[in-house]
Amino acid sequence: MSSKHTLRPNVLPWPPMLLAGAAVASILLGGALPLPALHETWTVWLGGAVVLIGIALDVWAIVTMRRADTNILPTRAADLLVTWGPFRYSRNPIYLANTILLIGIGIAVGNYWFMLCALASALLVDRLAIRREEHHLAARFGADWIDYSQQTPRWLF
Structure with a gap:
């Protein structure tokens, strides 16, 4: 394995770039080519609950990494292998949280492009990021x- 993987896993911060790109694409596609969607009060509440789950998971993962005093940026080398907190259930809880967040927004606002773009x-x-990060780790x-x-799934399963 080359030494470049030990220095930093990614040159570009792919995860936040892709998250922002997915959100923008969802908004644009929702305006230009709206998909059939439910616009009911319960879908707003359901979507809001899913958004809160995504935010809670994101905060839990970030706080866990901060408490471990390790790097959180996808363009920097890992200082420590964090395997507790949400990292017990997913090797990538922040990326999972971002996906859940976009899905929740799509449900809440009735723009199902958010769900497709989240996936x-x-x-x-x-x-673009996880596979490189895994080589680095x-x-x-x-x-x-x-x-x-071998014990913890990449996403959830």
């Missing part, structure tokens, strides 16, 4: 990373 964004984050943490990656 496309998750796929791109997986290919394997190079930095060796057997500890291997054990963790």
Whole structure:
């Protein structure tokens, strides 16, 4: 494995770029080519609940990393392999939270492009960021990373 993986996993901050791109694309597509959607009071509440779940997971993961005093930026080297908190259930709780957040927005506002773009964004984050981050973590943490990656799913399953 090349040493570039030990220095930093990504040159560009793909996850926030893709999240923002998915949100903008959803808004534009929702205006130009609206998909059939439910516009009921209960869908607003359901979407709001899903948004809150996404935000809660995001905050939990960020606070966990901050308390571990480790880097959170996708363009910097990992300082520590965090395996507790939400990282017990998903190796990528922040990216999972971002996906959940976009899906919740789509349900709440009745713009189902958010759901489709959330899934496309998750796929791109997986290919452009997560795979590189995993190589980086394997190079930095060796057997500890291997054990963790075999016990904890990349997303949720």
